[in-house]
Amino acid sequence: MFKEYDVIVVGAGHAGCEAAAAAAKMGSSVLLITMNMQVIGQMSCNPAMGGIAKGQIVREIDALGGYSGIVSDKSMVQFRMLNRSKGPAMWSPRTQNDRMMFATLWRTMLEGTKNVDFWQDMVSSLLVKGKKVCGVRTSMGINIEAKTVVLTNGTFLNGLIHIGEKHFGGGRAGEKAAHGITEQLVELGFEAGRMKTGTPPRIDGRSLDYGKMSVQEGDTEVTGFSYKKGNNPFEQNPKLRQLPCHITYTNEKVHNILRTGFDKSPMFSGRIKGLGPRYCPSVEDKIDRFADKDRHQIFVEPEGWNTVEIYVNGFSTSLPEDVQYKALKEVPGFENMKMFRPGYAIEYDYFPPTQLEHTLETKPVKNLFFAGQINGTTGYEEAACQGLMAGINAHKAAKDEEPFILKRSDAYIGVLIDDLITKGTEEPYRMFTSRAEYRILLRQDNADLRLTETGHKLGLADSERLNRVKDKKEAIRVIRKYFEEYGAEPAELNTALAEAGTSELNQRIKLDKVLARPQVDIKMLRRALRGVDEFLSKFDSEFIESAEIEMKYESYIHKEVEMVEKMNRLEDIRLDADYDYSKLKSLSMEARIKLAKIKPTSLGQASRISGVSPADVSVLLVHMGR
Secondary structure (H helix, E strand, O other), X not given: OOOOEEEEEEOOOHHHHHHHHHHHHOOOOEEEEEOOHHHOOOOOOOOEEEOOOHHHHHHHHHHHOOOHHHHHHHOEEEEEEEOOOOOOOOOEEEEEEOHHHHHHHHHHHHHOOXXXXXXXXXXXXXXEOOOEEEEEEEOOOOEEEEEEEEEOOOOOEOOXXXXXXXXXXXXXXXXXXXXXXXXXXXXXXXXXXXXXXXEOOEEEHHHOOHHHOEEEOOOOOOOOOOOOOOOOHHHHOOOOOOOOEEEEEOOHHHHHHHHOOHHHOHHHHOOOOXXXXXXXXXXXXXXXXXXXXXXXXXXXXXXXXXXXXXXXXXXXXXXXXXXXXXXXXXXXXXXXXXXEEOOEEEEXXXXXXXXXXXXXXXXXXXXXXXXXXXXXXXXXXXXXXXXXXXXXXXXXXXXXXXXXXXXXXXXXXXXXXXXXXXXXXXXXXXXXXXXXXXXXXXXXXXXXXXXXXXXXXXXXXXXXXHHHHXXXXXXXXXXXXXXXXXXXXXXXXXXXXXXXXXXXXXOOEEHHHHHOOOOOOHHHHHHHOHHHHHHHOOOOHHHHHHHHHHHHOHHHHHHHHHHHHHHHHHHOOEOOOOOOHHHOOOOOHHHXXXXXXXXXXXXXXXXXOOOOOHHHHHHHHHHOOO
């Protein structure tokens, strides 16, 4: 009934979809197995993509040739560039999305991708021979052979849903949990753990009084995520208007009602064993941990163009449904609220990611790859980028090709994977800009310059993308040359400089030097100098922005490039993964234990392991004759 596949992907969430698409586009035969084909690409929690650091990840996925950016753009109902008041390293795109359209688009794109087959069933176990995976067995008793397998099980592994004192098996509301895989993997030598996440109630938007809330509109300029043009609905239809989000707040009355349910809370009673996401706590956790705060912000987010359903962002909870209902009624604008379904917490199995290689292949079982929440991460974007990388490397393993690895200096994706496999995680891991030490190099505007050429070589990014990158590089070069050569007279600029609050000129000066001033931007120069405006009118606004950033932050960029070069010297010093560190008595005991567990492949990776000190790194250098 089934042929032997190059790659079997288990699970069709964000990680599974990207894994299947990547492997198939590179030429592998792929079977995507999901328990329900009606929920491929489902947004299980909030109907949004991107955000701080996460937006950079979506752009990197897109630059490599993944689908998340295109799906997000086509289904967006609102776009915002976050952190515009800060430097460009912090700018992060975010879309509010139509939940149903998002999932439909994912399925449509996968069905239009050559080499992807589908099968609706539950995978109950893996077929393993001699520590090497060779396929899967489904709940229908069908054995399907494959050269590689990618597990992207999300929250379904022994998933347990909690609402107050009630708890029942499930991987998501209305969907059953998956059993059997965890137990088998533990028998094969894997370490497993439990984590917890949650989701807020869904509300009937017709029952809300938006007049009591503040409005949060989208940006005037809608750029979206994808570097590939033609996916922005607001460009295609200028009459289309973005849907607004709204902001309201809890209050002491809300908090007091929620406290009445604390004795029935599965989190406080200890029924939930797994740790939840530190940076996205439940509303009861916020009230308990931040008892001095008399209110907490709530974002009221639309679920799509053609639905009245509302997502109550900031009110994730597992308290009894009657407590949730009574508390929400006291939130301004929610007095006549009607609830579609209550919030809940879900507890699920994960596998500490220190058991993985940089390729996301598992160390205990060859040709088996993990991606997404199974690795202890939280968030669609974190899952999607892992899926993309696992799909690429599953294809390469199936074809006996060299693996593909992104370094920390290449992409946020590289930072995420290195963090996971080097440091591990005991709570749901999410990405922040602060995790990236080279974030001025890893900006959202230059992901295509960093990664599209690589994506094209892999067979993921098409020639149209590559040609646009070439055009962008040339445009940046020409713009920079113009600014380096154009001399501005004091009379041309002093009025504008005074209005900007910066010192006036007393002699002719090159424009790149003027632009380096913190108070000056390229828009100001275009307004003041007609020649500059006429010159720049020939270029795409995206190209102009990247050129401006490169000129304005040139010295910072240069410093980070030097830091990367220094770190790469450590990355180039390879370590034997099977070395017996217990022999090196000059290493600290903690370093010996950690090095033996993580098995770093380079000195650079070893230096980032928690518990390995600079003195330990020096010992390793001496031992290697350096």
